[in-house]
Amino acid sequence: MTTSECRVCAGTVVEFCDFGKQPLSNAFVRPGAPDEEYTFRLAVGACAACSMVQLLEEVPPERMFHAGYPYLSSGSAGMRRHFRDFAEHLLAVELLADEGLVVELGCNDGVMLHRIAEAGVRHLGVEPSRDVAERARARGIDVWTEFFDTDLAARIRAERGPAKVIYAANTLCHIPSAPAILDGVRDLLAPGGIFVFEDPYFADIVAQTSYDQIYDEHFFYFTATSVARMAERHGLELVDVEHLDVHGGELRYTLARTGERPIASAVGEVRAAENRTLPAGPDELRSFQAAVDTSRRELVGTLRTLHSRGARIAGYGATAKSSTVLNYCEIGPALVPFITDSTPSKQGRLTPGSHIPVCPPSQFAARAPDHTLLLAWNHADEIVANERAYRAAGGRWIRYVPRVRVS
Numbered sequence: 001m002t003t004s005e006c007r008v009c010a011g012t013v014v015e016f017c018d019f020g021k022q023p024l025s026n027a028f029v030r031p032g033a034p035d036e037e038y039t040f041r042l043a044v045g046a047c048a049a050c051s052m053v054q055l056l057e058e059v060p061p062e063r064m065f066h067a068g069y070p071y072l073s074s075g076s077a078g079m080r081r082h083f084r085d086f087a088e089h090l091l092a093v094e095l096l097a098d099e100g101l102v103v104e105l106g107c108n109d110g111v112m113l114h115r116i117a118e119a120g121v122r123h124l125g126v127e128p129s130r131d132v133a134e135r136a137r138a139r140g141i142d143v144w145t146e147f148f149d150t151d152l153a154a155r156i157r158a159e160r161g162p163a164k165v166i167y168a169a170n171t172l173c174h175i176p177s178a179p180a181i182l183d184g185v186r187d188l189l190a191p192g193g194i195f196v197f198e199d200p201y202f203a204d205i206v207a208q209t210s211y212d213q214i215y216d217e218h219f220f221y222f223t224a225t226s227v228a229r230m231a232e233r234h235g236l237e238l239v240d241v242e243h244l245d246v247h248g249g250e251l252r253y254t255l256a257r258t259g260e261r262p263i264a265s266a267v268g269e270v271r272a273a274e275n276r277t278l279p280a281g282p283d284e285l286r287s288f289q290a291a292v293d294t295s296r297r298e299l300v301g302t303l304r305t306l307h308s309r310g311a312r313i314a315g316y317g318a319t320a321k322s323s324t325v326l327n328y329c330e331i332g333p334a335l336v337p338f339i340t341d342s343t344p345s346k347q348g349r350l351t352p353g354s355h356i357p358v359c360p361p362s363q364f365a366a367r368a369p370d371h372t373l374l375l376a377w378n379h380a381d382e383i384v385a386n387e388r389a390y391r392a393a394g395g396r397w398i399r400y401v402p403r404v405r406v407s
């Protein structure tokens with residue numbers, strides 16, 4: 001068990017869960033003679049002073065987010081709908097007849113901003129991963145291929161003026177220097193402007209033992225309580241919070257400069273619920289490691305039993321999340337010979353660490369596995385509906401969140 005210095009308050013972060021050495025979740029390997037893979041120790045702790053849950057060891061951002069970063073946000077119909085709905089909300093509520101600027105951090109392939117651009121609203125995407133940023137640009141979106149930080153915030157303000165809305169989906173939790181970034185956000189906001197961000201909700205991770213949300217890119221695991229405390233330290237205030245069903249359960253946080261916006265009742269309600277239900281600190285959170293290890297035992301037991309009976313098993317969705325599951329459970333190509341994924345730059349590669357070949361969806365139909373491990377479980381409704389024929393032909397899905405089950 002180790003400790004580290006809290007990135008929010010410089011207090012002591014005490015470890016409560018350890019996954020050992022792990023590769024980078026999106027570093028898909030070329031088959032042949034793979035180079036030695038970069039690894040780091042994946043362990044999570046909670047700050048005894050401010051309650052922020054965070055990794056104990058951080059990976060340099062440039063190692064994770066670079067020209068070849070493979071994840072495409074537009075890869076699921078559910079997420080395309082989710083971001084379109086949010087863009088429509090902004091257009092209807094926050095940007096009415098306004099010349100305001102919208103800045104998105106981590107805009108990826110432009111899944112949200114393309115609607116804003118289409119509506120003719122002034123906008124800027126900040127996206128350090130070059131290939132995905134190019135995809136956004138090809139859709140008519142203005143993108144800077146850079147890491148957002150306080151210097152960049154000042155440059156945006158100087159060149160484009162203050163922002164009415166700053167948005168970050170599944171991005172703030174990726175940035176270990178997020179607390180410092182909040183200073184940049186505060187100074188970039190126009191009077192009355194808002195910073196909206198959404199990230200996996202730690203309370204959902206605990207409730208569902210969805211430990212696969214824990215990987216290199218997810219540095220912070222936010223709650224309304226920890227976010228409200230972090231915001232206060234940077235002249236910002238948590239003014240609204242909303243639970244989202246996407247990506248296995250997230251919270252959408254709205255921050256404004258202190259005193260500039262009324263505080264919605266949801267903030268107090270969610271914080272009170274966290275007080276009642278979330279383990280209070282690192283000592284109480286140690287039961288999470290036990291739940292993770294039970295889940296691992298059940299999943300490995302299920303796969304080994306099926307394999308010993310001669311079942312042919314595949315995986316569905318070479319997700320970043322699956323890196324933690326496959327490597328922590330030591331599931332390799334002997335148990336799961338291939339994983340299907342629709343992302344072109346993942347296909348033809350091997351999964352990081354576990355070295356399972358990634359194949360295009362056409363292979364899934366052709367190879368007709370008996371059982372399929374649903375690694376993209378957060379997109380289950382969409383995938384199971386699209387693969388009706390697989391189930392109708394007798395194929396079975398294996399899930400592991402919140403419990404291991406075959407159906």
Ligand code: DWN
Pocket residue numbers: 071075076077170217218247316317318319320321322340341342343346376378379382383386
């Ligand atoms: O936070 C993050 C989220 C937003 O995206 C990033 N750090 C990295 C990434 O995480 P992930 O890889 O776990 O995300 P998803 O959205 O669960 O990935 C789904 C994967 O499954 C993609 O590779 C696409 C693939 N897929 C597919 O092959 N067929 C997805 C669907 C819906 C399908 O029908």
Ligand code: SAH
Pocket residue numbers: 061065066069071072073105106107108126127128129132146147148149168169170171174175
């Ligand atoms: N917003 C998208 C993408 C999430 S993946 C979605 O919700 O689907 C995380 C993204 O954040 C990656 O595209 C990565 O390149 C980007 N990112 C990482 N660090 C960043 C930083 N400091 N500033 C802006 N974007 C960053």
Ligand code: ZN
Pocket residue numbers: 006007008009010011012047048049050051052
């Ligand atoms: Zn702290």
